[in-house]
Amino acid sequence: MSAASPTPPPLRVGLIGYGLAGSVFHAPLIAAVDGLELDTVVTSNPERQAQARAEHGDDLRCVASPDALWDRADALDLVVIASPNKTHVPLAQAALKAGLPVVVDKPLAGSAAEARQLGALADERGLLLSVFQNRRWDNDFLTLQRLMADGELGDVQRFESRFERWRPQPKGGWRESGDPEEIGGLLFDLGSHVVDQALVLFGPVASVYAESDVRRPGAEADDDTFFALTHTSGVRSHLYVSATTAQLGPRFRVLGSRAGYVKYALDPQEAELREGKRPGRPGEDWGVEPEERWGRVGSGESPLTGGGRVVPTLPGDYPAYYAAIVAALREGGPNPVTATEAAATLAVLEAARESARAGVTVAL
Numbered sequence: 538m539s540a541a542s543p544t545p546p547p548l549r550v551g552l553i554g555y556g557l558a559g560s561v562f563h564a565p566l567i568a569a570v571d572g573l574e575l576d577t578v579v580t581s582n583p584e585r586q587a588q589a590r591a592e593h594g595d596d597l598r599c600v601a602s603p604d605a606l607w608d609r610a611d612a613l614d615l616v617v618i619a620s621p622n623k624t625h626v627p628l629a630q631a632a633l634k635a636g637l638p639v640v641v642d643k644p645l646a647g648s649a650a651e652a653r654q655l656g657a658l659a660d661e662r663g664l665l666l667s668v669f670q671n672r673r674w675d676n677d678f679l680t681l682q683r684l685m686a687d688g689e690l691g692d693v694q695r696f697e698s699r700f701e702r703w704r705p706q707p708k709g710g711w712r713e714s715g716d717p718e719e720i721g722g723l724l725f726d727l728g729s730h731v732v733d734q735a736l737v738l739f740g741p742v743a744s745v746y747a748e749s750d751v752r753r754p755g756a757e758a759d760d761d762t763f764f765a766l767t768h769t770s771g772v773r774s775h776l777y778v779s780a781t782t783a784q785l786g787p788r789f790r791v792l793g794s795r796a797g798y799v800k801y802a803l804d805p806q807e808a809e810l811r812e813g814k815r816p817g818r819p820g821e822d823w824g825v826e827p828e829e830r831w832g833r834v835g836s837g838e839s840p841l842t843g844g845g846r847v848v849p850t851l852p853g854d855y856p857a858y859y860a861a862i863v864a865a866l867r868e869g870g871p872n873p874v875t876a877t878e879a880a881a882t883l884a885v886l887e888a889a890r891e892s893a894r895a896g897v898t899v900a901l
Contacts, residue, residue: 545572545867547572548615548867549574549576549612550567550573550614550617551606551613552567552575552579552616552617553617553619554579554580554619554621555582555585556585559580563640563669564592566855566859567859568593568815569815569817569856569859570859570860572860573615573859573863575597576597576613577598578598580601581602603628603631613637614866615866616632616640617639617641617669618632618639619642619669622644622725623647623719625641625645625646626647629641629655629666633658637664638666640667640862641666643670643729643733644879644886645879646879647720652879652880652883653877656875656879659876665862665866666875667862667872667873667874668875672734672804674854676806679851680800680850680851682738684834684848685738688795689798690795690797690798692793692795693772694771694794695773696738696739696772697775697787697790697792698731698734698774698775699776699787700778700779700803702779703780703783703785707755712758714758716757721758722759722760723758723761723762723779723780724886728889729886731776731778732776732885735766736878740768740769741881742766742767742888743767743768744767744898744899744900745766745898746899747764747765747889747890747893749762749889749890749893752780759893760780761782762889764776764889787801788801797845798833798848799840802826804824804826809824826850826853831847831849832847834848857873858874
């Protein structure tokens with residue numbers, strides 16, 4: 538009997554940024570996935586350095602500048618970029634030129650052209666470049682994919698997706714800045730999620746119409762945006778992202794030739810991460826939604842009055858993204874979200890911005 542192959546050491550990860558994205562999403566998921574080890578956090582903020590060590594151990598290396606990563610590139614296996622949007626492209630370029638595979642939080646870049654250029658650089662260097670589109674592993678999205686694969690909806694004709702919040706007071710910061718260099722606003726923030734999901738489900742887009750507004754007093758960037766996408770497949774996607782929604786609509790309303798699927802409420806994983814829950818922790822059911830939030834499938838009846846069949850929501854699974862990164866780096870598995878896919882999403886977002894500005898439908 539041959540001896541079992543030894544378990545390889547974990548991939549050592551350098552994480553740039555320990556704000557919302559770095560501390561709430563990336564660091565906990567990296568720590569939870571077998572085969573990854575959080576080695577270094579880059580933040581110049583002493584309080585965030587202390588927070589990172591408190592959450593991930595006193596042995597965690599904390600440095601003030603990304604240059605410290607490039608100086609010891611041979612000691613790392615992966616760089617994750619969770620810093621402000623305007624830094625994504627230059628930091629990804631620097632990581633790739635240092636010979637390191639890269640995960641970049643969405644949006645990968647401020648334009649489709651920049652995303653394609655980054656993808657070409659990664660290909661030239663023979664390195665992984667992946668984009669963190671975690672909401673491909675939302676509970677409702679996974680459930681919808683299964684319903685479609687099983688043919689329960691028939692041919693989907695219209696896809697309505699809402700990522701809405703009620704935040705009447707702007708929080709400020711770069712995410713809500715009106716400076717185009719910051720790549721702020723909901724168009725590129727939540728819009729990156731809903732457009733990516735629509736493209737995954739229904740393929741390329743032929744034309745885009747959008748309405749984008751700044752509603753809140755004192756706000757600088759778009760906070761209430763609607764997209765209408767016509768896919769080359771004939772499906773129409775109506776997508777809403779808003780911080781000004783006093784009454785939230787359904788997260789998904791999907792209408793097919795056989796039945797429709799209506800689902801309210803967001804996937805619980807972000808809230809769980811914010812509350813300090815962690816995937817894989819004993820005694821905690823990760824990403825599991827209570828039955829009262831399950832969606833319904835049916836035809837000719839309103840789900841609000843009990844019409845249709847209740848469909849159990851599959852558990853959400855954000856750790857699956859990083860598990861796929863491990864498989865890609867260790868075994869040559871597929872990149873879970875490619876630069877090409879990110880560029881396609883950005884092309885739609887750019888078309889939406891132009892459509893809203895000019896009041897016209899933009900062909901792609």
